[in-house]
Amino acid sequence: MEETKDKSGKSQVVERTCLILRELGRHGPRGARLLDLTEGTGLSRPTVHRILATLTAEQFVERTNGRRYRLSSIMYELGLNAPSPVGDPARLRPIVQALADRCGDTVYLAMRTGDFSHYLLRCEGAYPIRTHVVSANQTLHLVSGHSGRSLLASMPEDEAEDVILRATQDRKLFGEATPDSLRDEVERVRENGYGWARDVTFVGVAGLTVPVPNARGSAYLAMSISSIPQRMTQERAMDILPELKATAAEIAGMISGD
Amino acid sequence: MEETKDKSGKSQVVERTCLILRELGRHGPRGARLLDLTEGTGLSRPTVHRILATLTAEQFVERTNGRRYRLSSIMYELGLNAPSPVGDPARLRPIVQALADRCGDTVYLAMRTGDFSHYLLRCEGAYPIRTHVVSANQTLHLVSGHSGRSLLASMPEDEAEDVILRATQDRKLFGEATPDSLRDEVERVRENGYGWARDVTFVGVAGLTVPVPNARGSAYLAMSISSIPQRMTQERAMDILPELKATAAEIAGMISGD
DNA sequence: TCACTATGTCCATTAATTTGACTCTTGAGT
DNA sequence: ACTCAAGAGTCAAATTAATGGACATAGTGA
Known part of the structure; x- marks a missing residue:
């Protein structure tokens, strides 16, 4: 039985971070507002805000002129180091x-x-x-x-x-x-x-x-x-x-x- | 204790997740072993393992045939949604x-x-x-x-x-x-x-x-x-x-x- | 100017994370 | 085949960090 993935040995914060990154990706270079992200992920505003603040400090996320968040070019560089989905x-x-x-x-x-x-x-x-x-x-x-x-x-x-x-x-x-x-x-x-x-x-x-x-x-x-x-x-x-x-x-x- | 750089409003796990992702990026499509990552990040093995397990479950990271971890093609796709560092x-x-x-x-x-x-x-x-x-x-x-x-x-x-x-x-x-x-x-x-x-x-x-x-x-x-x-x-x-x-x-x- | 909406911050409570020690797996050498 | 070592994976008590309701602040449009 390999279907015991849920529950044990997983980090909640990491899961939520991934959720937020994915949601940010969905919004593209235009960026997303905090509210868009709370709605898109179902997390509470403070939680999203805190994770976002950390991601911003880590430069994985940047803020646009407005109060919008978007993936930063560091994510682009990271992506370059991942194998293309197309493969060969x-x-x-x-x-x-x-x-x-x-x-x-x-x-x-x-x-x-x-x-x-x-x-x-x-x-x-x-x-x-x-x-x-x-x-x-x-x-x-x-x-x-x-x-x-x-x-x-x-x-x-x-x-x-x-x-x-x-x-x-x-x-x-x-x-x-x-x-x-x-x-x-x-x-x-x-x-x-x-x-x-x-x-x-x-x-x-x-x-x-x-x-x-x-x-x-x-x-x-x-x-x-x-x-x-x-x-x-x-x-x-x-x-x-x-x-x-x-x-x-x-x-x-x-x-x-x- | 050690330097508390910015203890307010930042999530430790998110910081560590970013560290690990960066380290994985450094290793490229070949992937990295768990030990490489613990050395590269200075985190404990169980911590790296747990975060890695979560990232794998979230499909941000995949395992190669060997026991190596690497960024998955989902990271590539995410990168496509981020602005290129070159901009215009x-x-x-x-x-x-x-x-x-x-x-x-x-x-x-x-x-x-x-x-x-x-x-x-x-x-x-x-x-x-x-x-x-x-x-x-x-x-x-x-x-x-x-x-x-x-x-x-x-x-x-x-x-x-x-x-x-x-x-x-x-x-x-x-x-x-x-x-x-x-x-x-x-x-x-x-x-x-x-x-x-x-x-x-x-x-x-x-x-x-x-x-x-x-x-x-x-x-x-x-x-x-x-x-x-x-x-x-x-x-x-x-x-x-x-x-x-x-x-x-x-x-x-x-x-x-x- | 005043609402109104969205963002940012705080802190007591809660629940997740940490870490050292333990076990399991794999593969190399005899 | 057997042993051994190194790396990978697991666990649980202790700790520490994360959570979210409530409050504060900053924009925004009438």
Whole structure:
């Protein structure tokens, strides 16, 4: 019987600290107010405050100009020393390639890094006309690619807006889109759970994208299928969407159920 | 008794938890044994064990096949929700550009992400022959670029070796180098604090690179100056090395002294 | 200005944490 | 296979730190 985990040999304060850190993570770089955290965790205000004060003294948490708390960049550095949840992307290649074989087009798997999406995998299908806007191990701004639209849709709205605002410094990032048209697209991804767009990132390129679901917190992985607009019609998109979603779910399963 | 630094309003267990997390981060994906952690933190074995057991139950920490503890991928995800220590890279551009103006060549600032280096900035100097192997917002494998050599030299040796081993799956990543010649180069960077190489990443490209020092833990940023081999002679490299180091130190200061 | 809401602080009570000593596990050497 | 040592994991009495209700303070909007 190994199911005797509860109760003995565990530290309550550590559990609560983890709860608070997780809740802070959920709120992202915008930060959370003390009250948000007490509600989110179910702990009493003094308790949250005391733990938060300690975490702040330890520089794991910092305060924004307002009275908001957020994870500090030290947490970012710590994260760099932890293994990526994706592990070796090559492990996921067969799954992504299988989808490419079935649909014939180019399939991407991308991971968010700050304001960018990093393309981990690109798998080719058999269709003779290929759209190679980006290759594996390349990085595109979140506002520049199809996968980025899924990732923007997955993060808290205000955070996504921050990314878009920063990107407006360089209009070229938006390709054929504009900040406002992008906002509309992202909103549609939020509502529908997928993005479908043609001639928007680049003329002559159409894409279908979904976020890879993530049990805790917002998605940081996205998949997309890229093709030419003539081929990626709305009907066809609706046709392959279930397969794309299924593949994304499979990847989510492989990552969490490691 | 001992110094009571700030006994008011701080939680001892949280402090110790932070200590342990930091120590775990220091040991990287390889993980640390219980004894390493008790020595590293100065806490008693049962205390470390209990906190570790809780962190493991909370999935912030995982156990490797052996009896080693390491940060889990949940910490990685948490880190993604924290602001990058670099903040807005544009803030650092003037410093990097100033160096490019002074030395005339192309100067890069790169950040480590997993097994890759992500090029945050590329600043051009006035010298007419330019080497543009990589542009800003692109990603190269750590073994493929000059900055990667600094980053590999900055991380624990066994971890760097893991990266190199994974990369040997794809020999093309090494360019004109080989896994063994790369190991030698990285070792030299460890000894000297800088890397200088010609025609190794690509024929016709020479580079000088240093890690950006980091107070806590290993460096995750590196700078490099790229030029043609005829120009980047050893004398010239030694000439501009102090400036490169000074600029790296300046960037380190801006990041920590936010 | 005055409410009102959220944050920060205090302290007696309570309950969790500490620590030394003990046991268990693993693996190396004979 | 057997022994032994080093590290990992466990336990319980003593201690110490954590808790949360109540109070104080700082913002915020009318």
